[in-house]
Amino acid sequence: MKIAGVIAEYNPFHNGHRYQIEQIKKELSDAPLIVAMSGNFLQRGEPACFDKWTRAGEALQNGADLVVEVPVAACMQPADRFAFGGVNALSSLGVTDLFFGAEHAEYDFKKYAELVADVHGDFKKYDQSYAASFQQAIAQKIGHSVDQPNDLLALSYAKQSLLMKDELELHPVQRIQAGYHDTTFGDNSKIASATAIRTSVASGARSQIDRVVPEATANDLKKSPFVSWNDFWPDLHYLLLSQSVNSLGKIYGMAEGIEYRLKDCAQKMPYDATFDEWIKLVKNKRFTYTRLSRLACSCLLGIKSDEIEAYNDNPYVRVLGFNERGRDVLHLAKKRDEIDIFAKVGQDDRKKRLELDYRAGKIYQLKNGCEQDLKRAPLRFY
Amino acid sequence: MKIAGVIAEYNPFHNGHRYQIEQIKKELSDAPLIVAMSGNFLQRGEPACFDKWTRAGEALQNGADLVVEVPVAACMQPADRFAFGGVNALSSLGVTDLFFGAEHAEYDFKKYAELVADVHGDFKKYDQSYAASFQQAIAQKIGHSVDQPNDLLALSYAKQSLLMKDELELHPVQRIQAGYHDTTFGDNSKIASATAIRTSVASGARSQIDRVVPEATANDLKKSPFVSWNDFWPDLHYLLLSQSVNSLGKIYGMAEGIEYRLKDCAQKMPYDATFDEWIKLVKNKRFTYTRLSRLACSCLLGIKSDEIEAYNDNPYVRVLGFNERGRDVLHLAKKRDEIDIFAKVGQDDRKKRLELDYRAGKIYQLKNGCEQDLKRAPLRFY
The missing domain is CATH 3.40.50.620 (HUPs)
Incomplete structure (x- = not known):
């Protein structure tokens, strides 16, 4: 069949x-x-x-x-x-x-x-x-x-x-x-x-x-x-501000110390910034927009490698x-x-x-x- | 002086x-x-x-x-x-x-x-x-x-x-x-x-x-x-949903396994619930409203005992x-x-x-x- x-x-x-x-x-x-x-x-x-x-x-x-x-x-x-x-x-x-x-x-x-x-x-x-x-x-x-x-x-x-x-x-x-x-x-x-x-x-x-x-x-x-990222960005923004880089470093997919950059850029964003503005600030030659978006999802959901x-x-x-x-x-x-x-x-x-x-x-x-x-x-x- | x-x-x-x-x-x-x-x-x-x-x-x-x-x-x-x-x-x-x-x-x-x-x-x-x-x-x-x-x-x-x-x-x-x-x-x-x-x-x-x-x-x-708790409750609600009880257990002031109750009650709240409704659900004989509010602040700010x-x-x-x-x-x-x-x-x-x-x-x-x-x-x- x-x-x-x-x-x-x-x-x-x-x-x-x-x-x-x-x-x-x-x-x-x-x-x-x-x-x-x-x-x-x-x-x-x-x-x-x-x-x-x-x-x-x-x-x-x-x-x-x-x-x-x-x-x-x-x-x-x-x-x-x-x-x-x-x-x-x-x-x-x-x-x-x-x-x-x-x-x-x-x-x-x-x-x-x-x-x-x-x-x-x-x-x-x-x-x-x-x-x-x-x-x-x-x-x-x-x-x-x-x-x-x-x-x-x-x-x-x-x-x-x-x-x-x-x-x-x-x-x-x-x-x-x-x-x-x-x-x-x-x-x-x-x-x-x-x-x-x-x-x-x-x-x-x-x-x-x-x-x-x-x-x-x-x-x-x-x-x-x-629903779009705009709805979840306030939660992610808050999360990046409240969690230590040490905690963020434990999220699945985090590599090469990018957690420092994620947090640093979140601290620099005005309170009414958008997800897109943040990710464009984070983006560099090593990390594509899509890879960073997926990483952002893992942060939002608090996903650990063992899961x-x-x-x-x-x-x-x-x-x-x-x-x-x-x-x-x-x-x-x-x-x-x-x-x-x-x-x-x-x-x-x-x-x-x-x-x-x-x-x-x-x-x-x-x-x-x-x-x-x-x-x-x-x-x-x- | x-x-x-x-x-x-x-x-x-x-x-x-x-x-x-x-x-x-x-x-x-x-x-x-x-x-x-x-x-x-x-x-x-x-x-x-x-x-x-x-x-x-x-x-x-x-x-x-x-x-x-x-x-x-x-x-x-x-x-x-x-x-x-x-x-x-x-x-x-x-x-x-x-x-x-x-x-x-x-x-x-x-x-x-x-x-x-x-x-x-x-x-x-x-x-x-x-x-x-x-x-x-x-x-x-x-x-x-x-x-x-x-x-x-x-x-x-x-x-x-x-x-x-x-x-x-x-x-x-x-x-x-x-x-x-x-x-x-x-x-x-x-x-x-x-x-x-x-x-x-x-x-x-x-x-x-x-x-x-x-x-x-x-x-x-x-x-x-x-500003009031109503402004921060969406962030706290999201945090309680996204963090493991293990992570919550490391917050300053957490005791007697109350982190399970904090999270469990957060999961039960409708998406448009208020801070007050949540804390009244959590409250019991051992934990006063004020003690829980202070604990909620520590969660919101991610405060650890060593800090x-x-x-x-x-x-x-x-x-x-x-x-x-x-x-x-x-x-x-x-x-x-x-x-x-x-x-x-x-x-x-x-x-x-x-x-x-x-x-x-x-x-x-x-x-x-x-x-x-x-x-x-x-x-x-x-």
Whole structure:
């Protein structure tokens, strides 16, 4: 039996995501579709615009059959480790075919993955970021550069797939019309990047959004709180002022004494500064904006290395929602018993295995007011 | 040479404080008056309504000759230790006569202090607070209870005075008209408690305030941000959600596992709860509202025991402002060289000896927007 899988953020779910699901359904018409989705904090280092339940609902209303949450511990790790979280979850749940967007769908990602399986960047080139050094190293192996965001993530998925017991069949889906970082809408296009949509909401210019998102998202935009770093910056600013550099140094991902710079720049910011102003002050040749944003998320959530290791040693997924087809997939997955699947967060879970997810949910809840974990049952679409 | 001293909060400075200063000037007409004032966080466990500069300015415009700040490390300690911070500062600066408000000015505080010098409460009576147990113990020694807030603080000052090299002469000043905890104004009275004034500002009913405060305070009420726990509660709420009980357990004053209860109650609060709702949920027989508020301040400021010990071992004061008479007192005090006096916070101080005060200032600044320490010179009223 074929089962399709996608690793997604859906921040928020838009017509480009819907197009991708349509392509999957065309290619594997009978296969159920499992989505492994980031929860309330995303791998790019930002809070999700809508909480995980809202975004899972959007996906289920647009063709997904089962949506599981990739734990926050996976999302706060660099791309390769995030890919492990997503690919391992999907594979353990029975996925046979992995679909992913790519700027260059013609690339042979499987071959590339074999070529760069052992390639790492050079941490010691102090005049550039690790990401830049890593890209140089893979360009050497492959013969040309791979530097577009979706292509790079696709390569990480392909590398992880090689490590799975049952290797996944890879299906790059050509990204159309909107670039990943585009901040504006094309004329008359029905597809825009999630970045463009968020920018548009933030600026209050919502009039054109309905044409680039499905109905479910359009409804959520009318009724759900739309969250951004601006909402969490006062908390992070306060945290950076109140914690010692020693405490900050213990946060997962902190390196090279960057905690001194994070705190120092926070002390220099006026009380009404923004997250963006702070991070631009912190940024230097070694630390990219994205790496710093992710580090900022780890600070905000107080993530320690041992919490990341505990997840890596013993990964799990959380069920956010399903329809009848998804429920069947879930039953099969439980029989396979390759990964721990949580359908609810009990009192014991929230204090032990799911403590970090529960904490992240409570912190997210400060901004949108909705309990994220305790007593929340998966969404059912049937 | 006689020098008068007062330990004060001035939260804010009102006609009752002015009355007290007038009594001092009547009694010791030629003596300069030094005020040892709490900074931006007060011993009762709350942020000051106006920052320390604003409140020092009010005192200087109403008869104080020199205002020094009692470091935040002293203010976050229980009454006896706070009294050490204030009395030691004044004594070291040359004060000979200590004035303080009391509900019972007729009490012989010096004699009482001698009687209870070695009295402590019983920490092991688990069905009551330490404060209650302490009051019972002193009532036994003295022969009647001493349980009014100003009387109790006065007793702490008197105990500290006994320990000074040059014992201070004690001058209780009868508190008139308004009780410490009064939340409303008396009819036509020109004196109201600071609590009543703050309650009135918080509720937006400012019309009657001008009659109970001097002009300086009335002006500040028009132009300065008025800060309360409501402003800081979102930060504290976030902190309690994001920090582990292990981290919270290292905060100064944490005892008996109360950190579990602090965190647990924070998790139960809705996102739009208030500080008061949270603390009422935490409160039990062992932990009074005031003790919990002070602990909450220590959490907010991230105070560790070693920071308190460093201050206790090596106290200091910060100069907030003076007039010509105050300047002369300061010159004499520098010659006496009994305590370190900081007139400015330099780059080195903010990272070492004054790190906690600087941190507290930065956190306070988040709410009123005014830099509190770096590059701030003492106010000069001449």
